[in-house]
Amino acid sequence: MPEDKSTEDQSAKTTGYSDRSYRLKRFCRRRFKIHGFARLLFRWKASVYKLLWREMIVFLGFYGVVSILYRFALKGTTKSNFEKLAFYAYDYTKVFPISFVLGFYVTVVFDRWWTQFKAIPWPDRCVYNIAAHVLGNDEEARIIRRTLVRYLNLSAIMIFRAGSKRVKKRFPTLTHIVEAGILTEEEKNILKDLPSTHPKYWVPCVWFVNLIRMTRKQGRIVSDPAMKTIVDELNNFRDKCDELYGFDWIIVPLVYTQVVTIATYSYFVACLLGRQYLDPEMKFEGHTIDLFFPGFTLLEFVFYVGWLKVAENLMNPFGEDDDDFDMNFIVDRNLQVSFLTVDDLYEMSLPIVRDQHFDITVPDIPYTNAAIKNKSKPWQGSASKVRLSRRDMAFTSMPHKVFTEEDEVMTCKLHTNSIKKKNNNGRSENTSDLNGSPNEDGNGRESSSNSFSHFKRPPPAYSTFVPSNLQQTGSRPPEELTVPPKKLSRSTGERRKDASHAHQSQVKRDRAESAAATEEPPSNSRSRQHEERDVRDCSSEDDDECSPLSNSSYPVDLNQIVNESVI
Numbered sequence: 001m002p003e004d005k006s007t008e009d010q011s012a013k014t015t016g017y018s019d020r021s022y023r024l025k026r027f028c029r030r031r032f033k034i035h036g037f038a039r040l041l042f043r044w045k046a047s048v049y050k051l052l053w054r055e056m057i058v059f060l061g062f063y064g065v066v067s068i069l070y071r072f073a074l075k076g077t078t079k080s081n082f083e084k085l086a087f088y089a090y091d092y093t094k095v096f097p098i099s100f101v102l103g104f105y106v107t108v109v110f111d112r113w114w115t116q117f118k119a120i121p122w123p124d125r126c127v128y129n130i131a132a133h134v135l136g137n138d139e140e141a142r143i144i145r146r147t148l149v150r151y152l153n154l155s156a157i158m159i160f161r162a163g164s165k166r167v168k169k170r171f172p173t174l175t176h177i178v179e180a181g182i183l184t185e186e187e188k189n190i191l192k193d194l195p196s197t198h199p200k201y202w203v204p205c206v207w208f209v210n211l212i213r214m215t216r217k218q219g220r221i222v223s224d225p226a227m228k229t230i231v232d233e234l235n236n237f238r239d240k241c242d243e244l245y246g247f248d249w250i251i252v253p254l255v256y257t258q259v260v261t262i263a264t265y266s267y268f269v270a271c272l273l274g275r276q277y278l279d280p281e282m283k284f285e286g287h288t289i290d291l292f293f294p295g296f297t298l299l300e301f302v303f304y305v306g307w308l309k310v311a312e313n314l315m316n317p318f319g320e321d322d323d324d325f326d327m328n329f330i331v332d333r334n335l336q337v338s339f340l341t342v343d344d345l346y347e348m349s350l351p352i353v354r355d356q357h358f359d360i361t362v363p364d365i366p367y368t369n370a371a372i373k374n375k376s377k378p379w380q381g382s383a384s385k386v387r388l389s390r391r392d393m394a395f396t397s398m399p400h401k402v403f404t405e406e407d408e409v410m411t412c413k414l415h416t417n418s419i420k421k422k423n424n425n426g427r428s429e430n431t432s433d434l435n436g437s438p439n440e441d442g443n444g445r446e447s448s449s450n451s452f453s454h455f456k457r458p459p460p461a462y463s464t465f466v467p468s469n470l471q472q473t474g475s476r477p478p479e480e481l482t483v484p485p486k487k488l489s490r491s492t493g494e495r496r497k498d499a500s501h502a503h504q505s506q507v508k509r510d511r512a513e514s515a516a517a518t519e520e521p522p523s524n525s526r527s528r529q530h531e532e533r534d535v536r537d538c539s540s541e542d543d544d545e546c547s548p549l550s551n552s553s554y555p556v557d558l559n560q561i562v563n564e565s566v567i
Helices: 002-015 019-041 048-073 076-095 098-118 124-133 139-163 165-170 174-179 185-193 203-218 224-249 254-274 295-315 327-344 410-424 426-431 492-519 522-541 558-566
Strands: none
Touching: 048 254, 048 295, 076 254, 098 224, 098 254, 098 295, 124 139, 124 224, 124 327, 139 165, 139 203, 139 224, 139 327, 165 327, 174 185, 185 203, 203 224, 254 295
8 A cells, every 4th residue: 555655646746736737727728618619710711701701791881881871862751761661671571481491491401411421432341341252362362352442442433523523623534543543544445435425433333243253253252142242232332322423413403492592682682771770860669779880680691691601512512612521532541441451451360369358247447537527327217216115016916915126226236236345345355366366266267346147047958868779980079069869850851761761661571571470370460460559659659769760770970960950
């Protein structure tokens, strides 16, 4: 313990934590939060100010012109008519459902925007299956795996070029893709000479299927299910490409966009008249003060027009706006991950060792001082705190049966008590290291901190009974593979062969008995009938003992019997 105190004091000195420094850090943290809010509010890149500054200047300019005309140019009847027009426009702004129209439109566009992001093809799953099923360490196997992932990324780049301006500017022609090393000259000529006017992003997928089929014929893919797994992942990848093509082709109906845009801008045209500050001397209702700058109207303009501008930007997230998807980053990432997975990381062997929590049933993962503050208890359900009295817990059919809630919280109590015991006895565990750990079992292995061994179900025990009439011709099976009792699984052909063999034996036996009956005295006929009856009744009592396998001359491979029974 003195050593622990000295280390704690030393760590406290080195880190420099004290009450004064802690208060200073808390103050700086709060100041940083305020500073972060200011950075969020006044950020220019991808901000609402960058989207609206032109429209705001136009709106404020027209508002100022109308205000100046009302204050200095209009006189008498003309001024009173303008005031009536201002009241009429103000009433129009109150009944116009601008929030509903814009809210529904933005919801539709936002759902479409998120669906487009989820439709971006990622080659990871297909690449993992290629690395798992296309086997071989030679140069040809490496070339096959790298070619397969190159076809995947080529298909994605071709569909990105069709809808993303950033990727189109990076690869404006197929020659640029050839120079980038993603396409060969022969493949480019095939794409150019292909008699099709539709986008040809699907052609690399066809090359992928052809190469997979050739690899299966060579035996580098060991089974047809493995080949099917790769092709299924390719189909999922191709479906994503088709979704992106559909999103770029079919957009939100133009009529819907026009209705929302006209409604929004007509609303603020009405605000130019209805939100004017009228002459306070006329004693109009709601016009008791006179201002020159429409502050709250400008905030409303930022909300509604900003909402509309956000929807317009989300309509096509593959452009060059600040918040659009960086498709060039996705291209670079997919290429790097694909080639690393099938080449550099292929069959990289790591030592298989015991993990740190090998002997612990419930590992206690440590928390840092910053994370322990947010640690919470596991959620047990909204009805977990419901408590009933013993009378309410009794069944109506068993009124004298007493029920308690101990069985409901027994596991939690065991876990809590084990943790408390571990924390309270930490000092005794440290002092008992010389005599052996108190948590070690008889074999010297450290047991879990919360032992649930008495709750575990014992492993199934198979009977090792083997009929004495089975003749073992093969090697002895392993000790861990025990023979299940009696039931021996054989194929259908073997069963038919055994049945025909038994039938032929029975026919021969009947003929021999019929021939012997003519020679033997009649006194023995009754005993033979009893014997035949016993032989026939044997099949009804125990099929396995009277089966052809009961014949000691029938060779039996015990290894085959064990393997078939286990399977």
